[in-house]
Amino acid sequence: MAVDEDRPAYATGALRIGPDAVPPRYATLIIEAAAACDQGLPAPVLAAQIYHESHWNPTAQSPAGAQGVSQFMPTTWRSSGYDANADGRTDIHDPADAIPSQARMMCKLLRTAKRHPHYNGSPIELALAAYNAGWGRVTQFHGVPPPSFANGETYNYVRNILTTSRRFTTTAPAGEAALPSGFTLPTNAPTPVRTAIAWALQQRGGPYHLGGDCTNALGTDPAHWCDCSSLMQQAYHHAGITIPRTTYDQVNTGTTVALDAPKPGDLIFNPGSDGSDSRPGHVGMYIGEDLVLEAPRTGLKTRLVSYTSWRTSTTPTTRVTAIRRIVTW
Incomplete structure (x- = not known):
């Protein structure tokens, strides 16, 4: 591919919304x-x-x-x-x-x-x-x-x-990750849910960093990469909703949902490597069609996994222990 170096590079990050940006x-x-x-x-x-x-x-x-x-x-x-x-x-x-x-x-x-x-x-x-x-x-x-x-x-x-x-780009580049083939955002979901899912999906492929604030998921500074809970926090932040920073606090946010009744936008919890059934240490977002988006652990990148694999897991660290709905619908 030949590129005219006189043309400016385009931006691939999260959308800047507000005055002097996108209405x-x-x-x-x-x-x-x-x-x-x-x-x-x-x-x-x-x-x-x-x-x-x-x-x-x-x-x-x-x-x-x-x-x-x-x-x-x-x-x-x-x-x-x-x-x-x-x-x-x-x-x-x-x-x-x-x-x-x-x-x-x-x-x-x-x-x-x-x-x-x-x-x-x-x-x-x-x-x-x-x-x-x-x-x-x-x-x-x-x-x-x-x-x-x-x-x-x-x-x-x-x-x-x-x-x-x-x-029109924030200081948090979000990459160009595409939705799964055939997937469409849930049209019947509230606008904040659709926005949170769309933003979160843009972070796919970003490296994991424990304690990262997820404000530059695909950048070069590990401090701004995502961990599991910062990915959830930033997704809802871009939808105009504030949720706590850590998994231990997020599991007490919103309303409780039955384990077999998740809706898109729900937070899905399991014990992870440093939690328990009563105090989960890992969280992902259910996006519909049996898919959960997660920032898994060090050495892996933000990815999609099946909800069924968590729901039916016989491994204590990965089985679903709680679901919380941030936006009621």
């Missing part, structure tokens, strides 16, 4: 839409793209006729838009439809871009260029079109989005 009303849509892409679509890049397309205006209309927060042309919308919020309407002006449609289109372009490793540009750059100018132009130039094309419109579009993506 809270769009944050969950962006996080979920990016997380649903199995090609590695960073949420800050998707957010930066929306910002440059419409400056967050769902009624925006360009002189060329592009409409909505994601600036779809009506002809493109007819083929690429979908009713993401299942309200019976595929509405170009509804961010709940437009943002997931944009992410799905970007995901498809990323998949195509990865089939052309010798083109000039990273897959993210190629996908952005194609979103702006069409894949035909990317093919024509074997990469991101140069500044001489269209008065630099596409070249600068890519450059500006990559630069803005860094502003």
Whole structure:
């Protein structure tokens, strides 16, 4: 892959939400839409793209006729838009439809871009260029079109989005881990639960460090890697909910749930190597479809395991001893 070193690197971390960043009303849509892409679509890049397309205006209309927060042309919308919020309407002006449609289109372009490793540009750059100018132009130039094309419109579009993506990223990079094949975030779950799961899944592949605060899961400083309980704490922190730092305190947070009735977002406890049935030392998050996300132990990385393997375990350290629901639903 050839990369233009003059173009800025893009950001892959957790989304920065608030003033001078991503408006809270769009944050969950962006996080979920990016997380649903199995090609590695960073949420800050998707957010930066929306910002440059419409400056967050769902009624925006360009002189060329592009409409909505994601600036779809009506002809493109007819083929690429979908009713993401299942309200019976595929509405170009509804961010709940437009943002997931944009992410799905970007995901498809990323998949195509990865089939052309010798083109000039990273897959993210190629996908952005194609979103702006069409894949035909990317093919024509074997990469991101140069500044001489269209008065630099596409070249600068890519450059500006990559630069803005860094502003929309927290100091806690979260990586580009994809959701399991075929997995979708639970649409019937409360927004904080969906946000916590989406954020937590972005930390997959990060090294474990006992006592790490999980504020830079894929970084180089072990102090900011995740342990089991900091992963849970930070996931819910990004959903706007404060829970205690340690497993021993988290097991007393929220409401008790029967061991055979977990819901997505529930905290699943087992004794681990340093706890007991009555005072569990390890915790993971149930995300649905018999999957638990955990930061396991030193030497292993944040990963998914089956809930059944914990529930039916005959090993004292791994069998489920408690479930706590942080958000009632």
